[in-house]
Amino acid sequence: MPDPTDPPPLEHSHTPEAIAARLAEVRKPDDLGDFVLGAVDGAITTFAIVAGVAGSGLSAGVAVVLGLANVLADGFSMAVGNYLKTKSDHDILDRYRRLELRHIHREPEGEREEVRQIFAAKGFQGEILEEVVDVITADKQQWVDTMLREEFGLPTAPPEPRRAAAITFFAFVLAGLAPIVPLAFSRVLGPDATFFLSIVVTMLVFAAIGAVRGRVTQMSQLRGALETMFTGGSAAGLAYAVGRLLSGFVGT
Template sequence: MSVVQSGDELEAQHRPAAIRARLAAGRRQSHLGDTVLGAIDGCVTTFAVVAGVQGASLSNRVALVLGLANLLADGFSMAVSNYQRSKSERELLDQARRMEELHIERVPEGEREEIRQIFADKGFHGSVLEEIVRIITRNRQRWVDTMLTEELGLQTRGPAPLKSALATFTGFFLAGLIPLLPFVLPLPLSPQGKFYVSAGATATAFFSIGLLKGLVLKRPLLRAGLETLLVGGGAAALAYLVGLWLQDIAGA
C-alpha cells in the first residue's frame, strides 16, 4: 500500500481549479495530527496498563480501574500539554507580528530592503524585483505576513489551543478505550480470554492508527501501520514483563 500517485492523478491535482481549492483548504487549521498522536498515545498507554496487570496476574477489575484512571488522567494531562504548546506558539506569532509592525513603522526603508533582498535571493532582479517590493509593501497586512513567513519562518495563523486540546483528548480517549472494552462488556470469556480479545483489538487499533498517521504524514501506509503496531506492541510487551517481574510484590 503506497501514497505514490499516478501521473493522471498528479495532473488532475495541478489543474487551476484544483490548485485554487487546495490552496484555500490549506488556509484552514487541521487538527487531524493532534487526534492521531493522541490516539497513538492513548492506545499504547492504556493497553500497557492492561498488559502489566495481566503480567502481574491481577484481577480484571484492577485492569479496568487502572485503565480508566489512566485513560482520564493521562488523556487530560496530554490535552493540557498540547493546549499550552499551541498557546505558546500563538503567543510567539503574536509577539513576532507586533515586532514586525513596529519595525515597519519605525524603519520602513530598512524593512523594504529586507523584502528586496529576500526576493533577490529567490532569483528576481531589476524592474521585476522592484515591482514585487512595491506590491508587497503597499499593503501593511501583506507586508507583515511576508516578513513572518519569509524572514522568520512562521505560519501566519497559529493553532487554536482549545481545539488542539480537544482533538488530542478525543483521540486519546476513543483509542485508549479500545483495550478496555473486553473488560467493560459482558463477554462470556475467562480473564485470559478477555486479555486475548483486548490484545487483538488493540493490535488492530495500532495498525489502523498507523495507517491514519501515514495519510497525515504522506508516508507509505503499510510501513506506517506496521511501525505503529511494533511500537505499541513493544510498549505492551515491556509492561507485561514488568508485571511478571513485580508479581510477587503485587501479592499475586
C-alpha cells in the first residue's frame, strides 16, 4: 500500500532512453487554447442572447432564431478572426526568418556575436561559450531558429491557421447550441422553467469546459470549472440585467 506521505509520481520518466524518445517527438501546437476560446465564447454569447430575450420578456421563438443566427454567424466570424490571427503569426515568423537569413549571409560575424552575447547572458563563458556558439552557428536552421526565439521571442511552430479556425468554429457551435436546446421544450415547461433549465445547461457546459482546461493544464479540475462558471455566469448575468433594463423600450 502506497505511503500517503510519498510525493506524487512524476509525469514522465527521466531515463536516458525515455528522454531521447520524448525530445525526438514532433512538437505539435496545443489546440486547447483554440477550443476553450471558441467554446467559452459560444456558450457566453448564445446564452447572453437567451438571457437578454428573457430579461426583456420576448418569446422563446425569438431567442431560438437569434441564438441559431448567432451560433452560425458569430462562430464563423470568430473562426475567420482566429484564422487571420494565426496566419499573421506565420507571416511575421516568415518575415523575421528571411530577415535573419539575410543578416547571416551579409554579416555572419555580427550574427555570431549576437549568439555569443545571448548565451553569455545565460551564464556561459570562456571555451564553453565559444563551443556553444560554434555548434549553434554550424547549422543555419538551428542558428535562425535560435535567433527567432531568443532575440525576437517568436514561437518557431505556431498553430496551423486552418486547423485553428476549424477547432474554434466547432467548439463555438458545439457549446453555443447548448443554451438554446431547452427552448425547444418551452411550451411544455413554460418560460420560467425553460430559462432556468437554460441556465443549468449553460453552467454545466462552462463546468465541462473548465474541467477539460484543468485536466489538460494539470491544475485542479474543480478550480478550472469554477473559474469558467464564474466568468461565464458574470457575462450572462450582465446580459440578463441589460435585457431587464431595456425591457421598457421593447414591445412584448
